[in-house]
Amino acid sequence: MEMWYTEEHRKGVRWSLKVKESVYTAQSEFQRIDIFDTCDFGRVMTLDGLMMVNEKDEFIYHEMIVHVAMATNPAIKRVLVIGGGDGGTVRELVRYPAIEKIDMVEIDEMVVTAAREFLPYTSGGLEDERVTLHFKDGIEFVRGLKGAYDLILVDSTDPIGPGEGLFTHAFYTDCFEALGDQGILINQKESPFYEHTAREMKRSHEKIIRIFPVVKTYQYHMPSYPSGHWLFGFASKGLNPGEFDREAWEALGIATRYYNPEIHKGAFMLPTYVEEMLSE
Amino acid sequence: MEMWYTEEHRKGVRWSLKVKESVYTAQSEFQRIDIFDTCDFGRVMTLDGLMMVNEKDEFIYHEMIVHVAMATNPAIKRVLVIGGGDGGTVRELVRYPAIEKIDMVEIDEMVVTAAREFLPYTSGGLEDERVTLHFKDGIEFVRGLKGAYDLILVDSTDPIGPGEGLFTHAFYTDCFEALGDQGILINQKESPFYEHTAREMKRSHEKIIRIFPVVKTYQYHMPSYPSGHWLFGFASKGLNPGEFDREAWEALGIATRYYNPEIHKGAFMLPTYVEEMLSE
The missing domain is CATH 3.40.50.150 (Vaccinia Virus protein VP39)
Incomplete structure (x- = not known):
């Protein structure tokens, strides 16, 4: 099985990272929080599915x-x-x-x-x-x-x-x-x-x-x-x-x-x- | 039907553009040439599947x-x-x-x-x-x-x-x-x-x-x-x-x-x- 995280930059533009493992998922009062490990960007945190922070950049x-x-x-x-x-x-x-x-x-x-x-x-x-x-x-x-x-x-x-x-x-x-x-x-x-x-x-x-x-x-x-x-x-x-x-x-x-x-x-x-x- | 062009930036990093229409495909003596229209980057030319030129940038x-x-x-x-x-x-x-x-x-x-x-x-x-x-x-x-x-x-x-x-x-x-x-x-x-x-x-x-x-x-x-x-x-x-x-x-x-x-x-x-x- 392969797992990919995909962010929609535009309706017709997508950026995807191969995920090694999901680490954390939660829905706070304000937003959905996800943390997962990726092959090329290390550990990533997204908020409402949008890239916030990752180990690489x-x-x-x-x-x-x-x-x-x-x-x-x-x-x-x-x-x-x-x-x-x-x-x-x-x-x-x-x-x-x-x-x-x-x-x-x-x-x-x-x-x-x-x-x-x-x-x-x-x-x-x-x-x-x-x-x-x-x-x-x-x-x-x-x-x-x-x-x-x-x-x-x-x-x-x-x-x-x-x-x-x-x-x-x-x-x-x-x-x-x-x-x-x-x-x-x-x-x-x-x-x-x-x-x-x-x-x-x-x-x-x-x-x-x-x-x-x-x-x-x-x-x-x-x-x-x-x-x-x-x-x-x-x-x-x-x-x-x-x-x-x-x-x-x-x-x-x-x-x-x-x-x-x-x-x-x-x-x-x-x-x-x-x-x-x-x-x- | 949806058609997407995907370029593999790394094994675990992909970038995809939604394609409106394929315009031209050929295999030359040196490489494969593709030209297609996309929703967000206008007309694109790829060589061996890699982005060479597009109308937007x-x-x-x-x-x-x-x-x-x-x-x-x-x-x-x-x-x-x-x-x-x-x-x-x-x-x-x-x-x-x-x-x-x-x-x-x-x-x-x-x-x-x-x-x-x-x-x-x-x-x-x-x-x-x-x-x-x-x-x-x-x-x-x-x-x-x-x-x-x-x-x-x-x-x-x-x-x-x-x-x-x-x-x-x-x-x-x-x-x-x-x-x-x-x-x-x-x-x-x-x-x-x-x-x-x-x-x-x-x-x-x-x-x-x-x-x-x-x-x-x-x-x-x-x-x-x-x-x-x-x-x-x-x-x-x-x-x-x-x-x-x-x-x-x-x-x-x-x-x-x-x-x-x-x-x-x-x-x-x-x-x-x-x-x-x-x-x-």
Whole structure:
């Protein structure tokens, strides 16, 4: 018998991984959670059948969501992670000794419980003493906060299901208020390649540029996500990701497999069609 | 009835496109050629079942194989294209008025004949009067030439089947000899992500650095190729792709959808794991 996991990237585009063994399946209050071992991508976690994290390329996503902001402002002390239940984003954050406090707000406790048990490669950082877990709705958590964080990372699923409210104008405004003067917001900004994700990318971008004075977009190669061409948004109250102290970041001695100060610059250099979509 | 095209990216990784209609199937002396219409990628051509070109993302590959070299040296007059039977590379080249001569050497005449009939979106440039088609083995064509070209583009399939000889030390040496003093060689350099393509990337790189004084690697997002993360090699007798006249290229007024002078720079900024593989 052969078992295959198939994700429908479009109605007429499917991506399939050969499965060795199913490890965990559950239906939480919010979504279906599956963990299974694959031949080529190691251990995988899907939410509602969509690829969230796998052992082979999660380093790309997690390094790129964290290190661009941290290199731009190495003085960041207070961090809020919204989503990110697998723990990979926190794993990269705890590598910075200057960070004093990490609040992680994940709506679905079962995702974290499953990650702790079955995904040691991402969840290890959650045990760091600077980390506090809040099993709450990130939208409500951030509402009403004033200057409480230096960095907010929106490590969300697509804007369907539990992740939907993390793509709204009200949420981005609350994030702006929750950030201090040197604040940075990084958000999962979808992909420009297929129409449905490009639409969400544009909608997210249109909202953020009305709120933050500095708004940039950077790209990364994520083979396990549809099209492999994905984006993060960088928004701040003034800090520019192009002006960072390369030597200061290198002096931290953080070994990475994807991120480096060169790709930090190069990732902001986008294809013409993406630039055009963002300026429409 | 549903018809799906499936490419095996790895034994345990499959990528499938829903097919509207089969357009053309033939077995040439060298390979099996298939052309079909898909729901999401428009008209597709495969060789021996592997994705070569499709209407949706061919612009990325063809712009990136051509414009980086042409922006680096806008004085290029004599160009040799090896492979590239669909015509897309030539289509981008003929947009440069300074180019005087384009020799395209494609081993498989049936690929060109099929492209001319069924792939007007790539093959149109082949009718340009500066283009001469040679239905020959590129390896033999280039052997013994001295300083005959300013630019050689190796627009090849993977190093299996007809493309194999285009990844050898002898072939790269012949290319070096066939180039003038300002010569540039661009080659399809596979992908760093999966083990089998990464191995070919490294083998190709190891050979070229022993022959050319300037050797660089640049990346692009190619959703229809395995992993979506692909590379071209840039090798020259002295010209550095980082030193190019941005304004001169922009003054040509060549409208592009992926390439631009920013991504020209950014594409050379590679992930750490790729840099490490290349320097091993």
